[in-house]
Amino acid sequence: MWAPVRCAVVHMVSLPPALAGDPFTLASAAGVLSLYAGLPHHAAAEERPLLLIHSINAAASAAEMRPVFEHYRRQRPTYAIDLPGYGCSDRSRRVYSPRLMTDAVHALVGEVQRRHGATPVDAVALSLGCEYLARAAHEAPAAFRTAALLSPTGFNRSEPFAGPPGSSRGSSRVHRYLAAPWLGGRLFRGLTRPGVIRYFLQRTWGAKQIDEALWAYDVLSTREPGAEHAPLYFLSGLLFSADISTVYQSLALPVWMVHGVRGDFVDYRYQAALAGKTNWSFTVMPTGAMPHFEQPDDFFRRYDAFLALARAG
Template sequence: MQLASAAQRDHATALREPSMPPPLAAPRFELADARTGRIACYGEDPGAASEQRPLLLIHSVNAAATAYEMKPLFEHYRNVRPVYALDLPGFGLSDRADRIYTPRIMTDAILLAANEVRRRHGDTPIDAIALSLSCEFAARAGTEAPNLFRTLGLISPTGFDRRAEAAVKKGGDKDATRAMPWLRNIFTVPLWKHRFFSLLTSRASIRFFLRKTFGRKDIDEGLLEYDYITTHQPGAENAPYSFVSGYMFSVHALKLYQALAMPVWMVHGVRGDFVDYHGKHAVEGLPNWQIEVMQTGAMPHFEQLDKVIAGYDDFLARAAGA
């Protein structure tokens, strides 16, 4: 049997790569290493003059996650400071390889992007805002490289529910996840691997899950349409199957949050399926934490952008004066 030619291999690779518009209308660049694979990043020209610290935005993890989830914040802050965002491994225009996705891979991607942003802006510590499950990855990055981040913003972070609280009392391996290999094995059976994901990511299904996220019938229609596009690309199911099988959830996320040394801003809503913050009292009394509650779902920056910006800017002003 003859080996495939270089042209054939390039063609096969091209067929597997996403073919869709970028999630953000901004200059795009790529980073890569052996652990993360290729990740797509978006941001302003590094030569742009600005005295403001750069801001890195990190989208959540779900079946349809991309940097589009941070679009309202990106579009606002690009007018006042250098702002960057990335597609995490397995999502958007980043590498969607068929592998198990873990907190380690996601954390390494954040560190890779954050170090590049810092390099582009005179090696000054950066600000970062993460959404939902990615708050756990950002917290891990913040504990491993505390001098890389001046502040961390956490929007609707996971890891504050009753189960997380119980894990703190129980103890155990700090790197443990909630992985269920048997469940991932079921999802990845070739016979129905793609078909099941297609059912999960129909427009009707995406609308259903977004309504649970927003906690209301009215959702962002642009987000729905982009979610549909990104979930119908080659390899779109690979990272989500690790997500739904628990591989990306840290058992001891609460300990990661408690260990953060830099100023931390947290905001969460009160509507929808993601409102269990029973364990947030573990950080409420810490002097470096500022917590806000808004009358929204899990994406307050899509519902009340002005209030989110006002709260975050106030937090930054306090952090700068501390």
């Protein structure tokens, strides 16, 4: 069951925290961010911090990283973020962009390093969150030791996304249309009915069986004030980076990319362009796009092996 403690951001009225760790807020250039800390009470508290970044969709939140958070918070300092416009973070009406999301990742890293020292962190991101992690690592390479990309976006064609730096793949005109007073709220409510959320999770899993606790939290999360603002930018394509292939190619740190073979997220043809990079490693698991939910033990074993290689290197 979800803890009875409510979100710390004042505009939230009913949403419980996404994770069982210690929730706290951080005022940042990206707005007020909701963060979760899992801090072991022994020598493991001195281990290198781990950062978790969820995906972007109509109902996203840090709850998407729950299995990873629960596993590692007993072994090392583990932090998760609700990205701007999601979960318990600021959901105000404003411009949502890759720049805003990346700034939120930078803010999380800054707070973690303030607490634990300037040691480079390990980070795990999911789906579109991978683009923001990659950009943050590109902009501040000394802040990150490794990056794990779960079912990352930007790989679904052979040609690179090599647009101007900082550009997006979306359309402001489409966003203005979707966000029109007569359409935006109605569209969002239609996309976030409980049955529709279940449908999209089943497409993500590539199976009828999904994580029911995640579905229940998604339903709650989409009922919060301002829940439609960031998703309408997502639907307009404005949260996808048009230069993300250039960003991925620029990374020099150890990168682990993992994805599944079922559901809607199985096209990773651009992976071939990175196969020759010695700092990149790739894993395909017999799952949908959420391998950390479906096969957690195997996922953790493979991730630990990746981290061990990074330490040895």
